[in-house]
Amino acid sequence: MTVPSRALSKGMARIVAELELRQPTLVTIEELAELAHEVELRTPAKVLAARLRATGWLLPTAQRGVYEFAPGSHAGPYGHGDPFIDLRASLRAGHQPITVALQSALWLHGLAERVPDRHEVAVPAGATISDAIRDRMRVVRFSPRLPPAEVERLTVHQPPTILVHLASKPGDVRGWHTFAEALPDLVSNSSPDDLNRELHQRPSTARARLAYLLSGVAPQTADRLQPTRPPTVTWFGASRTTRRFDKRFNIADGLLPFDPRTISEAA
Structure with missing residues (x-):
């Protein structure tokens, strides 16, 4: 498996820095939009999500619009190994x-x-x-x-x-x-x-x-x-x-x- 580079632009680095500080397991598209606003980044949340997925900082879940955060301590695009991650994502989506x-x-x-x-x-x-x-x-x-x-x-x-x-x-x-x-x-x-x-x-x-x-x-x-x-x-x-x-x-x-x-x- 080819591990994607986790290199980031300055704007994206500010987003990841906030995520590293908060250490969420899951991140919603709405939360990404709020983070972008906080760090004064005008990039749409969907574009942010796509870029963070491409660089391995966000991992897909079974729930659209909800992602698993792969922190730097994982040394790559690796999840938390939580067998209930898809259930948590579904609950976060308000199901x-x-x-x-x-x-x-x-x-x-x-x-x-x-x-x-x-x-x-x-x-x-x-x-x-x-x-x-x-x-x-x-x-x-x-x-x-x-x-x-x-x-x-x-x-x-x-x-x-x-x-x-x-x-x-x-x-x-x-x-x-x-x-x-x-x-x-x-x-x-x-x-x-x-x-x-x-x-x-x-x-x-x-x-x-x-x-x-x-x-x-x-x-x-x-x-x-x-x-x-x-x-x-x-x-x-x-x-x-x-x-x-x-x-x-x-x-x-x-x-x-x-x-x-x-x-x-x-x-």
Whole structure:
């Protein structure tokens, strides 16, 4: 790969000097226009962006008009290595709220050792998502009841939300073994009250599935979650081939590659 020269004209050098001082990860075309005004440079922002891209000081993102700044300390046109850079760029552009979910949320909370092959985000039903985000991330539809946490300047589903997501929409999940390993930590970071808040106004089937999922790792929590009147039969997964049946919660499990009732209780 040929590394472009990062030499600059005097006017462009003033722009880069300001960027070096502020050390932004992302820069919008509007911010470039403001910088140009501050340093009394009349070059249009789009021309500045093109020149800074050509010399390797700005790197493209998936979001038009939002660029990654490659500071001098990177010794070349190299990014920050942030796997969420395109998500951050989309959020900077003012797109609808996108929240880190499922395995990606586990990883950001430090509850999973493995980074997912494709990061996962959640949006509310009906939200419009750019093709760029769809191309780079796995998008699911899920609306939390609890406010998300903030981790590394990203909004991330809290542990109770992750658990209720598993029970509400098990078809959204990839890598169930990862969640089986994380169940004790998810439970220890989820109060029964928060689980109940996250279950508020959701179908009773979600409550039954969650109680079944936690019956081994957190039996007392499962007792509190158990519906007063369990549905006749609740399926866990779309398959109608039953791997196991739980009489207590009336769960026909055709999905899970493990029996949640055998997972050790959280310490």
